[in-house]
Amino acid sequence: MRNKICEELNNSDIGKLVNLCGWVDRRRDHGGVIFIDLRDHSGFLQITINPDDGASLFKQAETLRNETVIRVSGIIHERPKDSINKNLSTGELELKVKDLHILNQIKNNLPFPVSIHDYENTKEELRLKYRYLDLRRGKLLENLKTRHKIIKVAREYLDNYGFTEVETPLLTKSTPEGARDFLVPARLSNGDFFALPQSPQLFKQLLMVGGLDRYYQIAKCFRDEDLRADRQPEFTQLDLEMSFVSEEEIISFNEKLIKKIWKDILNINLKDAFPRMSWADAINNYGTDRPDTRYKMLLKDLGEVLGNIGFNIFTKAVKSGGCIKSITIAGGNSSISNVRIKPGGDIFQVAQDAGAGGLAFIRVKGHELETIGAIKDNLNQENISDILRITEAKDGDLILLGAGDTKIVNQSLDRIRQYIAKNLNLIAKEKWNFLWITDFPMFERNEEENRYEALHHPFCSPKNIKFENSEKFRKGIEGSTANAYDLVLNGLELGGGSLRIHEAEMQKEVLRTVGLTDQEIDEKFGFLIEALEMGAPPHGGIAFGLDRITMLILGADSIRETIAFPKNQQAKCLLTQAPANVSKSQLKELDIEITIDE
RNA sequence: GGGACCGUAGUUCAACUGGUUAGAGCACCGCCCUGUCACGGCGGAAGUUGCGGGUUCGAAUCCCGUCGGUCCCGCCA
16 A cells, blocks of 8 residues: 655655555645645655646645545655755655545544644543544654553563563452452352452462562553552553562662663663662651652751740640651742741641641741741750751751651651742752662551551561561561562652562461451462462562653653553543443343442 | 632633623635645634523623542552
8 A cells, every 4th residue: 555654755765656645734725736744653744736737636635634544656756945844854855646545534623633733732631532633643652652662671671681471360359458459240150259450469479489480571450549640540560570589689680670771761871879768767858758859858857956945836746756847948038938838828738738737937047047936935046056957057048847746747848848849940850860768667557447557568578587486476577677669760659569478477477467367368368378388489579660660751741641541530531431331231140230329 | 538720612722800792823614826834815604601500780700509621638559
């Protein structure tokens, strides 16, 4: 049908007869001569049609509209010197049409223009509903190609190191812990359900037990939770697992993989080793376990200075086991007004939304501190110099203070820090600040449900704890740190992993710690425990969010820009209108009854 | 489940503080135009201002509800 594509054409084709297929991107009808920008997947070529080329051909050409699908045959000509278009790679060429076939016409007005310069201004709702048109505009196709290249680099890299790509089941078992499952009714055992995997976690561990040694997969994962710009109900992990490795070996191996991807895709050399930070340091200094280190404004603890100056809110915070912490905004005296940090102001609101009761502030003016009387009146000269030393604040700086429950103080100062960084344009956008977070706690206390929850998942192994007996375990495990690590880039979690538990007794004890009874352990994870009892090797791995990696590499605002057919925020596919009703007979076959009112 | 913002022609936007017949670019239809490249010129058609209710002499504009979209919190690694 065609023997060339637009991008391939160059001066050596002048004089040749070529056949091209594609879409009418634009037409310029001068009455006498008609110019068509022909677009295919590779690029553009201007084609021209003259009345002298034949009356019927010309008449047909007059009917062409944007997005008409055509096949043209003709001779490639050099354009007249004064009509060269430098914006086009084929701008010195044009095709004089001898033969024109209309392969398909458009029925009505298009829901949005396909031509590239209108790309930014299209409502996403329309782009999702008519995704094929959006793809045709090229930008999205480029994104998908970049995604493809990232996967290709990873595959080649992992293949070179002896990894085997294995597909694990999509129809699997619902497990407690973690996110809500997507369920699939099982017709052949009615009343029972499969669950779509939240990750291939247990299967990849079983592959290690099976002696595969090194596994990877471009794995679809499913989590039935609410969506965000960087969260879709189905998403893709670059998932891998290795046997007989230490935490250090996994981290340094994967660091090389990430560096390889950045080199091959962006041609960026990440020379230095990625910095490492313990979970505790991250929380203490940034208030979050995925700090954005592109800007400073670190959290500083002022509990010792302000805890007993006699200001009631501060005193209570420290006495009840909480803290007083601050962030320093350089030059904040001029860039941030009092209105914004007092009740009703936007920054105050950020603190309040994060759970903080209030937001105190100190403005540094020369060697003086300006703040509310209740604080200022209680400060002596030593307090003042302590504050200036700890907060590293200088003349003109603004110090924001949070006091109370440590978790809430951390959370609110973290959010304020991010908010102000964005607001004052403090983020060095060109930086790629990778960061390994290590030494996560094994568990987090869920006070509402009065139980422990696994911080990563309950298959991470605890650090420096050997199984001796259950009693010792129980005490040791609860407060221990895990052999777990996350990779953070510019404040976004790119991936995480751990050394897994490879001993049955240890695994049972950890599952008991998160509140499962022995019977539940047997029902839900019996197959895993059994496998661990049959010679499971020490193993560990990591999973990266492929959609997020692609998003960051593309500089996109949403992972939807990296996915061919994403869901909207209501988890609906606007193109197919899924999810949708199914017929009564389908439900009957499954013995399922819908009880909600229509 | 909660908060914020948004919804006007096929599309992107405008319409001041509530005030004539809701305008413009692109697209569409018709006519003209032989070197344009976001071609140009003249003319035309195109609207239940998401939907429903309320306030008002008068509503795209104000209020309430509802539907749809985006961002965020909760939730989720």
